[in-house]
Amino acid sequence: MENEEFLQNLIASNRLFMKSDFGLTEYESDQEKGLAQPPLTKSATAGETIPLTKDFSGVIKEVNYLTLLQGRKSSRVYKQEKISLDQLAFLLWSTQGVTGIRGNNYAAIRPVPSAGARHPFETYLAVFQVEGLVKGIYHYLPLEHALEFVTAVDELEAAVSTSLCDQKWAAKSAVTFFYSVVPYRSEWRYSISSHRVMLLDAGHVVQNLYLSSQAIGCGTCAIAAFEQKVVDQLLQLDGENEFVVYAAPVGLI
Ligand SMILES: Cc1cc2nc3c(=O)[nH]c(=O)nc-3n(C[C@H](O)[C@H](O)[C@H](O)COP(=O)(O)O)c2cc1C
Numbered sequence: 001m002e003n004e005e006f007l008q009n010l011i012a013s014n015r016l017f018m019k020s021d022f023g024l025t026e027y028e029s030d031q032e033k034g035l036a037q038p039p040l041t042k043s044a045t046a047g048e049t050i051p052l053t054k055d056f057s058g059v060i061k062e063v064n065y066l067t068l069l070q071g072r073k074s075s076r077v078y079k080q081e082k083i084s085l086d087q088l089a090f091l092l093w094s095t096q097g098v099t100g101i102r103g104n105n106y107a108a109i110r111p112v113p114s115a116g117a118r119h120p121f122e123t124y125l126a127v128f129q130v131e132g133l134v135k136g137i138y139h140y141l142p143l144e145h146a147l148e149f150v151t152a153v154d155e156l157e158a159a160v161s162t163s164l165c166d167q168k169w170a171a172k173s174a175v176t177f178f179y180s181v182v183p184y185r186s187e188w189r190y191s192i193s194s195h196r197v198m199l200l201d202a203g204h205v206v207q208n209l210y211l212s213s214q215a216i217g218c219g220t221c222a223i224a225a226f227e228q229k230v231v232d233q234l235l236q237l238d239g240e241n242e243f244v245v246y247a248a249p250v251g252l253i
Helices: 002-018 065-071 085-096 156-163 168-172 184-215 228-234
Strands: 100-102 107-109 121-127 136-141 146-151 175-181 218-220 243-252
Touching (some): 002 184, 065 184, 085 175, 085 184, 156 228, 168 243, 175 184, 184 218, 184 243, 228 243
Antiparallel strands (some): 121 136, 121 175, 175 243, 218 243
């Protein structure tokens, strides 16, 4: 009974979290207080970066928008073949690439929308089978449109599968995308109203990943079931100021 009450309270507070509090005026955001804006993206930490192409003419197989919408589905079985670095470049650009800068570095414009153009996400990859890349964890640098190598991981397949609540099919992808959130990017502007919209933002990112994967002969599947601590550790995130909110394996189908 106690447990039931605990659950009902949690459900009520989670429902409250889903509701908009944009009407509340009792607080000032850090932006309103005049505090400095956080950086648009995390900067590179590795010395070397891997440049990516923006010439996608060779990778797009399907341009008919209706066909893409009609064929949109989740794919959990992938061919055990490598994808090319240019295919990966297209997926990174179409989900989190930068298409313009607004104001004096006030906002990045990207192929996906984001509340207040805050774009609070970082993209990490577990690379299994991508031409020209060794296996391991990578981080995408949207402003440079480049990758940086983060770390090699012993038994990467097992580590990824465990982090995703034993969804073993994910580790048979060519690459698994992990989206982390840096909450302060959005909190700076929207304070307590930011958390609901950050999760709304994430949906747009992965929908672009679905349609873009299909356009290049690949498939993907959104993943929300993961072990928070395990996945944050895998990507070397602190779990407080940056943590994973979404994942999506991609492979040829
Ligand atoms: C937010 C979200 C989280 C999801 N998490 C998982 C997941 O952890 N594992 C999984 O196999 N599928 C996951 N899916 C995929 C759904 O199961 C799938 O979209 C649904 O079954 C409908 O199938 P379709 O995408 O082929 O239309 C998720 C989808 C969304 C949108």
